[in-house]
Amino acid sequence: MTVRIETERLILRPFGPEDVEDHIAMMQDKKTAEFLTTDGVPRPYGDEWRFAACYVGHWAIRGYGFFTVVEKETGDWIGRVGPWQPGGWPGLECGWSIVSSRWGKGYAPEAAIAAIRWTFEKFPDLARIISVIDPDNVNSQAVARKIGEEKTDEVFEFWGHRLDVWASDREPWLARFA
Numbered sequence: 001m002t003v004r005i006e007t008e009r010l011i012l013r014p015f016g017p018e019d020v021e022d023h024i025a026m027m028q029d030k031k032t033a034e035f036l037t038t039d040g041v042p043r044p045y046g047d048e049w050r051f052a053a054c055y056v057g058h059w060a061i062r063g064y065g066f067f068t069v070v071e072k073e074t075g076d077w078i079g080r081v082g083p084w085q086p087g088g089w090p091g092l093e094c095g096w097s098i099v100s101s102r103w104g105k106g107y108a109p110e111a112a113i114a115a116i117r118w119t120f121e122k123f124p125d126l127a128r129i130i131s132v133i134d135p136d137n138v139n140s141q142a143v144a145r146k147i148g149e150e151k152t153d154e155v156f157e158f159w160g161h162r163l164d165v166w167a168s169d170r171e172p173w174l175a176r177f178a
């Protein structure tokens, strides 16, 4: 059954093959790429194609993954938000990226709260949800705070970067957002 989540302003649906080119276009924006690529600049088209294939494939391998986020008012593709845990990751993460033309509208937290609610429902034994965030990515840290995550002492080293692990435990999160 296809998952479809609706919030006040957004529609979330599984990231699929039809989202690959929109995602690549988002990642060609250097504002978006700043904290998502190893050197802080957009990756070549072919590299981004392979990353997008990973997001599509995650659904096939794990049965869940990033959601494509669509703005209800316009029908526009505006980003990807949701749970994933690729091999070697430090936990089940909720990640977020929104096209820069829509930053500052609270879309990432709105989508993340809906996605995390869905994730905790799908996995009743999941004790916590995490987000791995670059220490300089203040915009992402603001999202993490808005959705009830706190910075932990844990650090995840990935491709030469030290990323902070933010987290929220299941019970306090559900008490606040369920």
Ligand SMILES: CC(C)(COP(=O)(O)OP(=O)(O)OC[C@H]1O[C@@H](n2cnc3c(N)ncnc32)[C@H](O)[C@@H]1OP(=O)(O)O)[C@@H](O)C(=O)NCCC(=O)NCCS
Residues within 6 Å of the ligand: 031, 032, 033, 035, 036, 096, 097, 098, 099, 102, 103, 104, 105, 106, 107, 108, 109, 132, 133, 134, 137, 138, 139, 140, 142, 143, 146
């Ligand atoms: C992080 C991100 C998803 C936030 O999405 P969003 O929908 O704009 O989220 P919010 O509207 O809640 O804004 C979050 C913060 O971004 C900053 N911000 C808002 N509008 C902005 C704008 N136009 N330009 C720059 N920063 C802005 C503010 O600090 C805001 O926090 P505040 O509301 O407490 O002032 C978005 O900035 C993004 O996609 N960044 C690039 C990808 C990325 O780094 N993803 C996270 C990887 S861990």
